[in-house]
Amino acid sequence: MTLALLGGEPIRKKPFPAHVTVGDEEKAAALRVLDSGVLSRYLGAWHPQFMGGPEVQAMEAEWAAHYGARHAVAVNSASSGLICALGAAGIGPGDEVIVGPWSMSISATAPLFYGGIPVFADIEPDCFCLDPDDVERKITPRTKAIVVVDLFGQPYDAAAINALADKHGLTVVEDAAQAPGATLDGRYAGTLGNMGIFSLNYHKHIHSGEGGVIATGDDRLAERLRLVRNHAEAVVEGMGAADLANMVGFNFRMTELDAAVARCQLDKLELLNAKRAANVKYLEKRLREIPCLAMPKVRPGAGHVYYVHACRYDRDIAGLPAARFAEAVKAELPHFELREKEGTKLGAGYVRPLYRLPLFRERIAIGGAGWPFTLAPERRYDGSLCPVCESLYAGGVLTHEFMLPSMEKEDLDDVIDAFTKVWENRCELEA
Numbered sequence: 001m002t003l004a005l006l007g008g009e010p011i012r013k014k015p016f017p018a019h020v021t022v023g024d025e026e027k028a029a030a031l032r033v034l035d036s037g038v039l040s041r042y043l044g045a046w047h048p049q050f051m052g053g054p055e056v057q058a059m060e061a062e063w064a065a066h067y068g069a070r071h072a073v074a075v076n077s078a079s080s081g082l083i084c085a086l087g088a089a090g091i092g093p094g095d096e097v098i099v100g101p102w103s104m105s106i107s108a109t110a111p112l113f114y115g116g117i118p119v120f121a122d123i124e125p126d127c128f129c130l131d132p133d134d135v136e137r138k139i140t141p142r143t144k145a146i147v148v149v150d151l152f153g154q155p156y157d158a159a160a161i162n163a164l165a166d167k168h169g170l171t172v173v174e175d176a177a178q179a180p181g182a183t184l185d186g187r188y189a190g191t192l193g194n195m196g197i198f199s200l201n202y203h204k205h206i207h208s209g210e211g212g213v214i215a216t217g218d219d220r221l222a223e224r225l226r227l228v229r230n231h232a233e234a235v236v237e238g239m240g241a242a243d244l245a246n247m248v249g250f251n252f253r254m255t256e257l258d259a260a261v262a263r264c265q266l267d268k269l270e271l272l273n274a275k276r277a278a279n280v281k282y283l284e285k286r287l288r289e290i291p292c293l294a295m296p297k298v299r300p301g302a303g304h305v306y307y308v309h310a311c312r313y314d315r316d317i318a319g320l321p322a323a324r325f326a327e328a329v330k331a332e333l334p335h336f337e338l339r340e341k342e343g344t345k346l347g348a349g350y351v352r353p354l355y356r357l358p359l360f361r362e363r364i365a366i367g368g369a370g371w372p373f374t375l376a377p378e379r380r381y382d383g384s385l386c387p388v389c390e391s392l393y394a395g396g397v398l399t400h401e402f403m404l405p406s407m408e409k410e411d412l413d414d415v416i417d418a419f420t421k422v423w424e425n426r427c428e429l430e431a
């Protein structure tokens with residue numbers, strides 16, 4: 001059978017079913033807000049409306065109840081949430097924050113806004129989250145916090161990393177943007193650290209267009225998060241805040257429209273996640289028979305929610321690079337309806353290790369004179385910082401999104417057939 005990449009017939013041309021999670025509920029919620037005429041009700045002053053309008057406050061209460069968190073603070077993105085969290089944690093110039101190399105860039109760049117110095121630790125070869133042993137090696141007397149990422153939908157090693165944080169007095173900021181609804185030993189991702197950040201952007205499990213939520217069990221941190229979210233500096237005198245460090249605020253406020261949609265989406269989260277898990281189970285039953293692939297490892301005690309399905313790839317067994325294998329599978333399969341511009345949702349590796357971004361390599365973040373890296377003259381961001389991440393990036397993993405909840409068994413069968421066809425005909429790709 002000739003591979004589609006080499007001119008053969010592809011396994012499937014008809015697009016996969018559209019992944020759309022919004023429907024009548026969200027329409028009704030948006031109309032309710034539009035009819036009220038109040039699209040946002042924040043006031044950037046010490047006033048009853050400093051905390052936002054009714055939809056925002058209801059969403060926060062529902063989010064906190066769902067996740068079993070004492071506080072939920074709505075913001076306009078997870079990126080804003082990470083900046084809020086590092087501000088609330090009291091990160092200041094020259095403080096070191098341990099971060100991971102494999103994530104959305106903001107997980108590693110957020111400390112820079114407060115003059116903090118990101119220090120990269122490597123990731124686990126099988127679960128892809130921060131490796132506790134390497135985190136321990138990277139702790140110095142200047143370390144103040146750790147940003148852990150629940151990468152691809154599974155919680156970080158909370159037992160080991162939280163113990164290190166306790167021992168050294170560090171704040172754990174948990175980036176749960178890819179893991180809403182994931183669990184570890186019965187607790188939700190996003191509530192495993194001191195502050196946990198969720199995303200509601202279009203590409204995440206549930207979304208409101210743009211949006212984010214920060215969960216915390218700490219009253220003092222919750223107050224500081226709410227201050228940073230809404231022009232802290234204009235407010236702190238009126239409310240009599242005691243701790244003024246990092247109280248230069250932003251407008252990170254979520255609108256009433258986004259909050260109303262987010263409430264409907266939260267109601268759907270568990271069902272959507274159950275479908276993802278069922279699809280992964282169905283795919284894995286057959287994909288695990290392909291010798292060059294190893295199914296993602298789930299940490300003991302964890303419930304994985306599969307933002308992507310990341311399979312380890314063995315180049316020696318396949319006899320060809322991951323990128324070539326991925327290219328061939330992609331050629332067999334279509335895009336998702338309504339997302340044609342995103343292409344077929346499969347690739348080799350994941351983002352380039354973040355320390356290779358120009359801002360780290362050239363040690364220039366804020367202004368052109370090297371701030372804040374001038375505070376850490378000895379620190380270098382070179383290509384070999386995190387060898388495990390480098391080797392995964394170089395073709396040790398295939399990531400795909402064919403487990404999206406819109407996929408039915410007949411769609412998944414096409415995915416399996418495409419992988420199998422490429423495996424069986426891989427000799428056509430050599431030379």
Ligand SMILES: *Cc1c(COP(=O)(O)O)cnc(C)c1O
Binds near residue numbers: 079103104106149
């Ligand atoms: C998507 C994502 C973010 C950023 O989320 P936004 O809401 O778009 O700001 C941060 N961290 C991780 C791990 C993400 O996947």
